[in-house]
Amino acid sequence: MPKFTFNLPDIGEGIAEAEIVAWHVKVGDIISEDQPLADMMTDKATVEMESPVSGVVTKVAGEAGDVIAIGAMLVEIEVAGDADNEAEKPAKEPILAVVEDENPHAPEPVSIAEVTPPPVAPPPVAPTAMQHATPAVDKVTASPAVRQRAKDLGVDLADVKAAGGHVRHADLDAFLTYGTQLGYRPAQFHARRADEAVKVIGMRRRIADNMAASKRHIPHFTYVEEFDVTAIEAMRADLNANRGSKPKLTMLPMLIVAICKTIPQFPMINARFDDEAGIVTRHGAVHLGMATQTDAGLMVPVIRDAQDRNIWQLATEIARLADAARSGSAKSEELSGSTLTLTSLGPLGGIATTPVINRPEVAIIGPNKIVERPMFVGDTIEARKLMNLSISCDHRVVDGWDAANYVQALKKLIETPVLLFTA
Structure with a gap:
């Protein structure tokens, strides 16, 4: 039978190659026209490939994880009847949309032990002569x-040795540390997980690269630098209390307004560096990237023209x-073109961070x-709300003094x- x-x-x-993220078919499958074949990932989006013909793969x-060149x-x-030459029959247009699988970019485990060994049962402990002789006394x-x-x-407290027979926390601690010769294993301890090798593909590979x-x-x-955010937090609380149908404000929209007013x-700071061409482009508009954690990994959607939006629009x-x-x-155009990135871990933000710059940008800000x-305010000590803010910069473009x-x-x-609200 002819083959297509x-x-x-x-x-x-500008796309020269794409990575295979997931296969929807395998050799031997009978497929129909328009059936999904594979998800292919480029720098801009994940694309679903559909079959232009029916037949057997x-x-x-x-x-998954291999990179294929365009045209390969x-x-x-294998099709029934005469197979059209693909050069004469153009392939169907691929669906240029981010695939909405539960987790389309999740790495597939390559080598996982199929059976987890059960916990080893503790060997029986032979009763002592004392236990035989005077069970009631012990x-x-x-x-x-x-x-x-x-x-x-x-x-079992009977297994724990203690002076005078009265078990204290220290005796229990000593048993946990040194009592392993009895074959003891705490009830909440489980068998050790088997090692697994996970292939780095899809979004995880893009992030790594x-x-x-x-x-x-x-x-x-x-x-x-340390910021005293007591006043702005009080303002934010007032705005939220009277917001009506508007979205609830976090610190981020107010910080973005400050970023845009100082740019x-x-x-x-709001620039991109093409180091191969040796050109720094200082952008007038602030297209702010927002580092966002997803199940597939870290993504950076972009707020276009952030400088033209108020705090409610930003929220x-x-x-x-x-x-x-x-x-x-998210569309591919919503995931590219940022000129400056903001990354925040919210309540997990830690004392200080050293964020990695989203190349080819030259700076990234991390509250x-x-x-x-407690903080000195004049001659008195007051309880104040404090927040550290980190900024990482490309030292080829931004001097420490400027940052x-x-x-x-x-x-x-x-x-x-x-x-923030004055001209």
Whole structure:
């Protein structure tokens, strides 16, 4: 029977190759026209390939994680009747949309032990002569707290040696440390997980490549400053209490307003560096990337023209883009073209961070968590809400002096929040 060769079509301007993220067919499958064949990932989106013909799959190009050049064979299909030459019959247009599988980019385990060994049962402990002779005398005594702890751990207090027969927490600790010769294993301990090798493909590979390229090419430096956010947090609480149908405000929209208001004085922060051409482009508009954690890995949706939006519009757009990234429905144009990136771990923000720059940008800003601490205010000590803010910069483009001055300008706006709403 004739065979039809489906070559990987041109799936985007400037795209020379694509990675196989997942196969929907295998050799020997009977398929129909328009049936999905594979998910292919480019730098911009995940593309679903559909079969232009019906038949039986006789050959596939590689496995998940392999990179295929545009125009190379993707699938070979045995068809009934005469097979049209693919050069004469153009392939169907691929669906250029982010695939909305539950987790389309999740790495597939390559080598996982199929059976986890069960816990080794403790060997029986031979009763001692004393136990045989005077079972009633050897009754263990312990406080209710020690008994409850032993019960939670699955420890028989009769196995724990204690001076005078009264078991204390210290005796239980010693047994946990040194009593393994009895074959003891706490009840909540489970058999050790088997090792597994996970192939780095899809989104995880893109993240790995981008982070490695950023650290390899960019000489990073990080500057950290402490902000007193007591006043702006009070303002935020008032705005939320009277927001009506507007979205609830977090710190991020107010910080973005401050970032955008200070950029005109420090244009080198909002820039992209083409190091191969030796050109730095200082952008007038702030297209702010928002680092967002998803099941598939870290994605950076972009708030276009952030400088033209108010705090409520920013709050709405942040929520919309985060939902789109996490659900896999973000469009390719929403995931590219940022000129400056903001990364926040929210309550997990830590004391300070050293974020990695989103190349080819030259700076990334990372607010850390807000904590309440005593602070001198004039001659008195007050409880104040404090937050550290980190900025990492490309030292080829941004000097430390400029980065420090930029953060100080941000600090002034954040600590005097009324300035955010003045011309």
